Amino acid sequence: MKRSLSVFLLLLGTLVSCSKKDQEKCAFVPDTKGIVIDLKIEALEDSLPSITSKQQLVDFFARHPVVRDHFFGRDLYPNDSIFVNEMYNRFINPHLDTLLMETHRVFGDLSELKKNFTEAFTNIKYYYPQFRAPKVQTIISGFQTDLMVSDTLIIVGLDYYLGKGAKYKPQLYDYLLRRYTKDFIVPSVMLLYAIDNKTNKTNLADQTVLADMIAYGKAYYFAKRMLPCLADSILMGYKADEMKGSMDNEDKIYIRLVENEVLYSTSHKIKEKYISERPKTLEIGEKCPGRIGTWIGWRIIESYSEKHPDVALPQIMALPDPEKIFKEAKYRPQGNR
Numbered sequence: 001m002k003r004s005l006s007v008f009l010l011l012l013g014t015l016v017s018c019s020k021k022d023q024e025k026c027a028f029v030p031d032t033k034g035i036v037i038d039l040k041i042e043a044l045e046d047s048l049p050s051i052t053s054k055q056q057l058v059d060f061f062a063r064h065p066v067v068r069d070h071f072f073g074r075d076l077y078p079n080d081s082i083f084v085n086e087m088y089n090r091f092i093n094p095h096l097d098t099l100l101m102e103t104h105r106v107f108g109d110l111s112e113l114k115k116n117f118t119e120a121f122t123n124i125k126y127y128y129p130q131f132r133a134p135k136v137q138t139i140i141s142g143f144q145t146d147l148m149v150s151d152t153l154i155i156v157g158l159d160y161y162l163g164k165g166a167k168y169k170p171q172l173y174d175y176l177l178r179r180y181t182k183d184f185i186v187p188s189v190m191l192l193y194a195i196d197n198k199t200n201k202t203n204l205a206d207q208t209v210l211a212d213m214i215a216y217g218k219a220y221y222f223a224k225r226m227l228p229c230l231a232d233s234i235l236m237g238y239k240a241d242e243m244k245g246s247m248d249n250e251d252k253i254y255i256r257l258v259e260n261e262v263l264y265s266t267s268h269k270i271k272e273k274y275i276s277e278r279p280k281t282l283e284i285g286e287k288c289p290g291r292i293g294t295w296i297g298w299r300i301i302e303s304y305s306e307k308h309p310d311v312a313l314p315q316i317m318a319l320p321d322p323e324k325i326f327k328e329a330k331y332r333p334q335g336n337r
Contacts, residue, residue: 027228030126037121037133041114044139045158048091049100057088067137071145071155090142098167099140099159106162106182110138113156116186120226124193127225127313143170146180149192161185175279175290179237187223187235194222194317201320209293210263212275214322217297221305225313242289251335254296256284262293296333304329 044064051057061068061084068074077083090096107113114136121133136154146160160170163181170180194200195215199222202215223235233243246253257263260283262274273283278290304325305316319325 027224029228030123032122032126035122035125037118037125039114039118039121039133039136041110041117041136041138043110044137045100045103048140049096051088051091054084054088057084057091061087064137066148066150066153067139067155071139071141071148071157073144093142095168096140096142099142099162102162102166102168103140103158106166107138107158113138113182113185116227117189120186120190123226123228143168146170147185147188147192149189154189156185173279176277178239183234184237187227187230190223190226191219194219199317201318203320203322206322207266208264208322209266209271209274210297210326211322212271213263213293213297214300214325215297216275216294217299217301218317220294220298221301222313222317236295238289242287245287246289246292246295247334249335250296250299251333253284253288253292254331254333257293257296299333300326300329300331303331 044067047060048057051060061072061074072083072087074080074083077086117136121131125131125133134150134152134154136156138156138158140159141157143159144157145155146157148155159168161180161182161184162169164178169177172180200215200218203211220235224230224232227235233240236243257274262270265271272278274281274293275291280286281288281290281292284292301316305311307328307330
């Protein structure tokens with residue numbers, strides 16, 4: 001099963017923050033001393049820019065069929081000849097050499113990326129002992145795909161994550177582009193794991209905004225526990241003032257959601273306003289960041305966890321009834337921190 005970060009970002013996002021009184025804190029840090037993860041990262045980023053013939057490209061794709069079929073989307077092309085010609089012309093473009101140089105500058109020997117993946121996978125195995133770490137491949141694609149995640153393989157398009165200092169960048173709105181940094185790769189994978197129905201049980205018959213809020217809130221709750229000391233600002237990809245403003249005005253935001261009859265609406269337009277990707281939630285206020293409903297969903301899950309300390313993370317993720325979670329969370333928004 002393949003999951004794409006781009007799809008996830010178009011569906012959700014959220015924020016959390018701190019003020020001088022309420023600094024960001026680590027979530028629960030599990031004791032993982034007895035857990036060993038033998039993570040393998042296969043670095044492919046040098047391979048494609050070094051291609052000098054179409055036959056070499058065909059041979060590369062033959063060795064890496066998942067890269068060919070799922071990352072580069074072979075099925076999107078009418079036939080193999082058109083696909084190979086398109087890919088070959090892309091990879092002999094001299095601009096790709098610049099992408100490769102910047103990739104080496106930003107990611108070095110990939111040791112930091114490996115360290116972050118290892119931490120996250122180790123924590124997953126703590127909560128889910130049956131978990132087996134997937135293989136990780138890194139590549140540059142000319143902005144073809146950012147991330148592909150399956151149960152056995154993760155492919156990272158490093159050129160997407162070069163950050164704001166890069167000469168070439170993917171064509172995205174600024175409020176999306178600021179998330180594409182090297183620090184956001186592993187959190188992105190954790191979010192994709194967490195939104196999958198195998199991990200995050202949901203009642204598909206419930207089409208309310210509240211159901212979406214709870215599902216996405218569980219995803220962020222999961223990701224934070226897999227990277228417990230990761231700054232919330234990195235996990236959420238929001239500006240510091242946006243995050244602080246949301247925490248300071250949490251009570252006001254929630255009241256506005258109630259007043260606007262958002263929680264139990266099944267309207268697609270309402271979901272677009274409060275859940276889907278937007279730079280601002282103007283229905284709350286001109287300074288309110290987009291997708292604010294998902295943040296409230298995360299706050300509800302945090303409240304549920306606090307009220308039920310005996311319920312472990314896998315059990316929370318397996319709870320399918322958003323209405324039951326909402327009631328038992330006894331969520332009381334705070335503000336003016």
